[in-house]
Amino acid sequence: MRSVRWTGMNECVRKLDPGEAATAAALIQSFHSRAVSEAHLSNLLSDSANVLLVAELAAQVVGFAYAHWLDRLARERQHLFLYEIEVDSRHQRKGIGRELMNAILVEARSKQADVFVFTNHSNARAVSFYESMGGVAKNGDDLLFVYQYDGAT
Numbered sequence: 001m002r003s004v005r006w007t008g009m010n011e012c013v014r015k016l017d018p019g020e021a022a023t024a025a026a027l028i029q030s031f032h033s034r035a036v037s038e039a040h041l042s043n044l045l046s047d048s049a050n051v052l053l054v055a056e057l058a059a060q061v062v063g064f065a066y067a068h069w070l071d072r073l074a075r076e077r078q079h080l081f082l083y084e085i086e087v088d089s090r091h092q093r094k095g096i097g098r099e100l101m102n103a104i105l106v107e108a109r110s111k112q113a114d115v116f117v118f119t120n121h122s123n124a125r126a127v128s129f130y131e132s133m134g135g136v137a138k139n140g141d142d143l144l145f146v147y148q149y150d151g152a153t
Contacts, residue, residue, distance in 0.1 A: 010058045013103045018045040024052060027061045031086050051080070053103050055087070055096045063087035065100040067107070067115075080108040082117040101133045118144065 016024055021038040024045065028036050044050050048069070055063035065085040069078045082104055087096045108115045117135070119126040127137070 011056065013053055013055045013099045015103075015107075016045055016052045016054055018042050021045060023054065023061065027054065027064050030061070031064070031088075051104070051107055053100055053107075055100055057091065057096075062091040063096045063100055065104050067104055069111075069113075078111060078113050080104065080111075080113050080115045082115055085117075097129060098133065101129075105133075118142075 019042075021041040024041040025036055025038050028034055028041075045052060051065075051067040051069070053065045053067075054061045063086055065082065067080050067082045070081050071078055082101075085097060085100055085104075087100070104115060117130060119130065121127065121140070131137070
């Protein structure tokens with residue numbers, strides 16, 4: 001994916017490649033205060049089903065979007081599931097989230113695919129953001145059930 005400029009020479013959105021596991025590890029530490037091995041992230045980035053985009057300002061990651069291609073049983077076209085989009089609080093309201101979302105939409109259009117994302121009605125900022133980007137809320141009564149692994153075998 002080519003870099004997508006949003007306002008100036010030192011700003012871009014780009015897709016990370018498998019050789020940039022250290023960059024991915026740093027963004028996870030920065031945004032989620034969690035350490036993840038570079039080996040894991042290299043494997044994740046090597047899988048073409050995973051899409052990790054970063055927004056950079058003066059070569060510093062200030063936001064990211066993580067999406068995953070999903071195959072469908074009854075249709076030949078894939079869906080792109082936007083799992084997460086984050087912008088550093090110091091850089092919000094500057095169009096960075098919009099550029100990340102636009103880059104996700106470009107990625108999906110490259111395969112003539114739909115994009116979907118989950119959020120909560122209570123997350124008014126996210127709802128407003130996705131609507132402003134042309135998203136349409138469907139199935140407003142959907143529930144998410146989680147089956148967590150409890151460590152037992």
